[in-house]
Amino acid sequence: xxxxxxxxxxxxxxxxxxxxxxxIFDKFKGISNQFNYKEIRTPIFEKTEVFHRSIGExxxxxxxxMYTFLDRGGESITLRPEATAALVRSVIQNSLLHESNLxxxxxxxxxxxxxxxxxxxxxxxxxxxxxxxGSPFPEADAETIFLAIxxxxxxxxxxxxxxxxxxxxxxxxxxxxxxxxxxLQENENHLSQESQVRMxxxxxxxxxxxxxxxxxxxxxxxxxxxFLDEESNLHFDTLKKILQSQEINFEIDTKLVxxxxxxxxxxxxxxxxxxxxxxSFGGGGRYDNLFEQLGGKQTPAVGFxxxxxxxxxxxxxxxxxxxxxxxxxxxxxxxxxxxxHYVNKITNxxxxxxxxxxxxxxxxxxxxxxxxxxxxxxxxVIIIGEDEFKNNQFTLKNxxxxxxxxxxxxxxxxx
RNA sequence: GCGGCAGUAGUUCAAUAGGUAGAGCAUCAGAUUGUGGCUCUGAGGGUUGUGGGUUCGAGUCCCAUCUGUCGCCCCA
Numbered sequence: 213x214x215x216x217x218x219x220x221x222x223x224x225x226x227x228x229x230x231x232x233x234x235x236i237f238d239k240f241k242g243i244s245n246q247f248n249y250k251e252i253r254t255p256i257f258e259k260t261e262v263f264h265r266s267i268g269e270x271x272x273x274x275x276x277x278m279y280t281f282l283d284r285g286g287e288s289i290t291l292r293p294e295a296t297a298a299l300v301r302s303v304i305q306n307s308l309l310h311e312s313n314l315x316x317x318x319x320x321x322x323x324x325x326x327x328x329x330x331x332x333x334x335x336x337x338x339x340x341x342x343x344x345x346g347s348p349f350p351e352a353d354a355e356t357i358f359l360a361i362x363x364x365x366x367x368x369x370x371x372x373x374x375x376x377x378x379x380x381x382x383x384x385x386x387x388x389x390x391x392x393x394x395x396l397q398e399n400e401n402h403l404s405q406e407s408q409v410r411m412x413x414x415x416x417x418x419x420x421x422x423x424x425x426x427x428x429x430x431x432x433x434x435x436x437x438x439f440l441d442e443e444s445n446l447h448f449d450t451l452k453k454i455l456q457s458q459e460i461n462f463e464i465d466t467k468l469v470x471x472x473x474x475x476x477x478x479x480x481x482x483x484x485x486x487x488x489x490x491x492s493f494g495g496g497g498r499y500d501n502l503f504e505q506l507g508g509k510q511t512p513a514v515g516f517x518x519x520x521x522x523x524x525x526x527x528x529x530x531x532x533x534x535x536x537x538x539x540x541x542x543x544x545x546x547x548x549x550x551x552x553h554y555v556n557k558i559t560n561x562x563x564x565x566x567x568x569x570x571x572x573x574x575x576x577x578x579x580x581x582x583x584x585x586x587x588x589x590x591x592x593v594i595i596i597g598e599d600e601f602k603n604n605q606f607t608l609k610n611x612x613x614x615x616x617x618x619x620x621x622x623x624x625x626x627x
Numbered sequence: 628g629c630g631g632c633a634g635u636a637g638u639u640c641a642a643u644a645g646g647u648a649g650a651g652c653a654u655c656a657g658a659u660u661g662u663g664g665c666u667c668u669g670a671g672g673g674u675u676g677u678g679g680g681u682u683c684g685a686g687u688c689c690c691a692u693c694u695g696u697c698g699c700c701c702c703a
Contacts, residue, residue: 215676215677217676217693217694220693220694220695271701272700272701272702273701273702276628276700276701277701277702294702294703323703325701325702325703327628327700327701327702328628328629328699328700328701329694329695329696330695330696330697330698331695331696331697332703333701333702333703334703337703338703339703341703406699406700417701420701421700422699422700423699470702471701471702472702488697488698489697489698489699490701490702490703492702492703493703494703495702495703517703518703519702519703520703521703522703523703545662547661547662548661577656578661578662578663579661579662579663580655580656580663581662581663582662582663582664583662583663583664584663585663586663586664587663587664593662593663595661595662597661597662598661599661607661607662609662609663611662611663611664614662614663614664616662
């Protein structure tokens, strides 16, 4: 028989590491509560249109990274490659903005992109994200950044870089776009092939190029921040001031554009030197037009997401993983299978008292059970041998000190 | 999707110039028949990722494929 294995780019989260996942989830849940964000869970697949209409037809995600298939009814379905569009769909569908014009949401779950796997880049990966719907103001952008930083710190990460940029509003971006295309056309012959194609489809993304010759040319490219209109400028300036007032360190990266078409105004990204070339572990931005694109009414919004696997890599590489292992309170050992009912009785009483208790189910010898208890880091064992069984007693042994004493059955209540 | 590197017991690795696989750790069991950890002894466990090819003979060479990894594209 051929051995079956998991699909390329997917990973089992095994019992040995599940603790770390729970650690991150619990911390993030706590911080989200402090910021008054509510958890939301949406399906992991959506109609393909949800993503087509939001992410952008010319983006790599839509073009080559989506898991799209026809279901048995002939409908085109896509495993979600990101959450923002799906959340907006849900908010519109369920009229969540009906009773309040402000909505704070967070989510945690799996996402899917068909990419060549690498460390920190999987086909099924997990994200935590938060979205703030309903405010056009930079205070909202700032709140999400505050939240993001609180989350990062809550799991012990203190070294990271925050990059910000502004893409301006629609108006500014159009003007800049024209200017940029003009510049790119003038230098077309010197650009990489990739960039020459992208210049036609999605010129802003050329800025992201890592090709050496592109980078060189782009040094003289027009800078988007110089094309912001008054409104856009004010928005970006205010955000910067808010961040500065709280002594949040950031760098302005005028080439930061991010890979989704729906962003406007602020975009930001978190990077760590503890990762390889996939050094970004989170990012987000403002998306004021997405609601309309998905058939809702115009609603300004801002949000961000973290890659859980990348956070775990940072924790691992920085030696920040928390200690797991919570040993059972008791191991009830029986010398002989004949005492099984007595052992179960004791075990059940202890469990009803809220203790975590383990017993042998594979008919191991007394010695083996003790070894087992030791391996499991149990510090207290209860031993039922012939004498204890006959006299309605039990032996309580401390494995750390090796002290042991015989007690009457009723004193189980005092454990 | 493109390029480089890698793939041997659960795990970390070893195997001279191609001659039919070994060790540490882990696992399990014993060391006077009611007691763990330390120590000692022993045992189980691999059709060398998979499929072809070259060869008298391949873990070792060649091809393909799968998976991982590094970089690119891109992103979390």
